Amino acid sequence: MAATRLSAAEITAFLDEVFPGSMEYFVIEDVRPMHARVRMVFNEFRLRPGGTISGPSLMMLADTGLWVALLAMIGREPLSVTSHLDIDFLRKPGPADVIAETTLHKIGKRLAVGDVLMYSAGESAPCARASVTYAIPSVRLDPPLE
Amino acid sequence: MAATRLSAAEITAFLDEVFPGSMEYFVIEDVRPMHARVRMVFNEFRLRPGGTISGPSLMMLADTGLWVALLAMIGREPLSVTSHLDIDFLRKPGPADVIAETTLHKIGKRLAVGDVLMYSAGESAPCARASVTYAIPSVRLDPPLE
Amino acid sequence: MAATRLSAAEITAFLDEVFPGSMEYFVIEDVRPMHARVRMVFNEFRLRPGGTISGPSLMMLADTGLWVALLAMIGREPLSVTSHLDIDFLRKPGPADVIAETTLHKIGKRLAVGDVLMYSAGESAPCARASVTYAIPSVRLDPPLE
Amino acid sequence: MAATRLSAAEITAFLDEVFPGSMEYFVIEDVRPMHARVRMVFNEFRLRPGGTISGPSLMMLADTGLWVALLAMIGREPLSVTSHLDIDFLRKPGPADVIAETTLHKIGKRLAVGDVLMYSAGESAPCARASVTYAIPSVRLDPPLE
Numbered sequence: 001m002a003a004t005r006l007s008a009a010e011i012t013a014f015l016d017e018v019f020p021g022s023m024e025y026f027v028i029e030d031v032r033p034m035h036a037r038v039r040m041v042f043n044e045f046r047l048r049p050g051g052t053i054s055g056p057s058l059m060m061l062a063d064t065g066l067w068v069a070l071l072a073m074i075g076r077e078p079l080s081v082t083s084h085l086d087i088d089f090l091r092k093p094g095p096a097d098v099i100a101e102t103t104l105h106k107i108g109k110r111l112a113v114g115d116v117l118m119y120s121a122g123e124s125a126p127c128a129r130a131s132v133t134y135a136i137p138s139v140r141l142d143p144p145l146e
Numbered sequence: 147m148a149a150t151r152l153s154a155a156e157i158t159a160f161l162d163e164v165f166p167g168s169m170e171y172f173v174i175e176d177v178r179p180m181h182a183r184v185r186m187v188f189n190e191f192r193l194r195p196g197g198t199i200s201g202p203s204l205m206m207l208a209d210t211g212l213w214v215a216l217l218a219m220i221g222r223e224p225l226s227v228t229s230h231l232d233i234d235f236l237r238k239p240g241p242a243d244v245i246a247e248t249t250l251h252k253i254g255k256r257l258a259v260g261d262v263l264m265y266s267a268g269e270s271a272p273c274a275r276a277s278v279t280y281a282i283p284s285v286r287l288d289p290p291l292e
Numbered sequence: 293m294a295a296t297r298l299s300a301a302e303i304t305a306f307l308d309e310v311f312p313g314s315m316e317y318f319v320i321e322d323v324r325p326m327h328a329r330v331r332m333v334f335n336e337f338r339l340r341p342g343g344t345i346s347g348p349s350l351m352m353l354a355d356t357g358l359w360v361a362l363l364a365m366i367g368r369e370p371l372s373v374t375s376h377l378d379i380d381f382l383r384k385p386g387p388a389d390v391i392a393e394t395t396l397h398k399i400g401k402r403l404a405v406g407d408v409l410m411y412s413a414g415e416s417a418p419c420a421r422a423s424v425t426y427a428i429p430s431v432r433l434d435p436p437l438e
Numbered sequence: 439m440a441a442t443r444l445s446a447a448e449i450t451a452f453l454d455e456v457f458p459g460s461m462e463y464f465v466i467e468d469v470r471p472m473h474a475r476v477r478m479v480f481n482e483f484r485l486r487p488g489g490t491i492s493g494p495s496l497m498m499l500a501d502t503g504l505w506v507a508l509l510a511m512i513g514r515e516p517l518s519v520t521s522h523l524d525i526d527f528l529r530k531p532g533p534a535d536v537i538a539e540t541t542l543h544k545i546g547k548r549l550a551v552g553d554v555l556m557y558s559a560g561e562s563a564p565c566a567r568a569s570v571t572y573a574i575p576s577v578r579l580d581p582p583l584e
Contacts, residue, residue, distance in 0.1 A: 237398065275405065
């Protein structure tokens with residue numbers, strides 16, 4: 001498997017450039033071929049009554065996490081858009097960071113598909129699982145990944 | 147089909163009570179048995195670069211819209227939680243209100259399931275579709291709806 | 293909305309030609325622009341212990357139903373393939389025909405997306421809901437539908 | 439993590455008993471806590487024109503694979519039913535066995551949720567991914583797994 005095209009620092013810089021502010025609460029902890037780990041830093045505004053992280057926050061984390069894994073592979077490409085996301089909420093995440101472990105299963109000519117497992121910091125059982133599909137513009141990968 | 151247990155005004159008051167602020171940008175336009183129409187009022191903070199409403203905003207609308215339809219049927223019940231959500235993004239919604247037309251297909255003993263179609267104000271083709279499952283506490287409905 | 297390119301009879305003939313036997317248990321009852329109704333005729337081999345129609349049979353019906361709606365719009369095009377399917381099983385369908393009411397929400401340049409509601413014959417509440425995405429080859433529609 | 443309640447051989451015997459014939463084309467290759475690997479043995483009747491394994495066959499494999507993982511944990515319990523399944527078709531699987539690697543993420547009081555990756559025999563890239571939710575009757579696990 002080829003190395004990634006972009007490092008964690010390069011992806012962070014790129015996202016800050018094309019979506020200013022989008023990485024304010026996200027830290028890219030690791031990128032490897034077809035994988036990324038992204039941390040959503042805790043903030044009070046994410047809490048629902050009862051003290052759990054809101055569902056939309058987890059959806060945004062899943063979406064961001066898989067986009068990071070995709071950018072690592074295809075490089076500075078702002079035009080990919082989410083076409084499908086599904087999420088199962090498994091356990092209520094308390095007031096803490098949430099870590100997304102993302103795995104790409106395919107980067108095709110038109111679609112990229114992957115899975116996300118999310119963990120409240122310090123927990124070994126996931127608080128949510130998600131899968132996400134991105135519609136991607138024509139991508140030239142050498143070697144091809146499909 | 148029995149009438150709804152709660153009116154649009156009663157649901158709005160209930161949500162404001164249990165999730166303060168949650169209805170600041172949402173207007174319940176209609177509730178009927180197993181259906182609800184909810185409008186997400188446009189605000190600049192929902193925009194992504196390119197001037198389209200963000201994906202997490204649409205996910206929140208889908209989730210809220212179906213919850214409104216559920217509350218209309220089961221009454222003041224704060225303990226329902228989303229267990230699954232899936233969404234397909236179909237067309238980019240511009241800077242305008244988005245309207246969710248929601249339909250419940252089942253309110254079972256443990257799960258409620260429904261579909262959501264979302265439309266940018268003034269458009270006839272949907273910008274997104276979603277389906278949502280709620281885990282509900284034991285609900286006594288008379289007559290039962292399952 | 294333009295009329296459909298193919299009638300129910302033309303779609304049946306086409307599917308019998310490209311997938312011999314595929315329509316043996318399916319009857320196309322109605323096609324209209326962006327909609328189709330397809331009946332899966334009951335057969336003993338679809339039953340699970342307990343006398344209910346099997347899940348894979350319902351999945352096949354959802355997939356077939358939406359494909360029929362798509363073919364009605366785009367014409368004799370054998371190369372579309374299912375890229376995503378999700379299904380919620382709502383009520384156990386007994387030993388009877390199952391009817392799929394399908395609605396396309398988008399036929400884009402690369403993807404077509406729609407919803408399916410399935411009903412055991414004679415029932416008014418759906419036994420399952422599904423959404424399906426097709427990856428489609430380059431399609432020339434006049435007027436365009438996206 | 440506690441050991442599994444049932445071995446591969448015990449699960450096969452149980453499924454043959456409650457769903458006669460259901461394991462004719464499936465081989466349980468491995469069960470571990472929260473994991474199972476199930477092989478769908480190739481048969482001509484699974485082929486679509488073009489020589490690829492049909493979508494409904496992969497859906498049945500995903501469903502069966504996760505059920506095996508669940509039975510390993512909760513024991514001889516015939517009453518679990520699939521409530522949700524979603525699948526992404528990633529690459530066309532040729533005429534060969536397909537192997538499902540399944541992982542349970544949660545066995546709750548009412549729902550069990552897991553992921554499935556499917557591989558055509560000899561391939562390292564998955565031909566499909568799926569997630570499946572089972573509605574389970576009241577289960578007494580010692581220790582609890584939720």
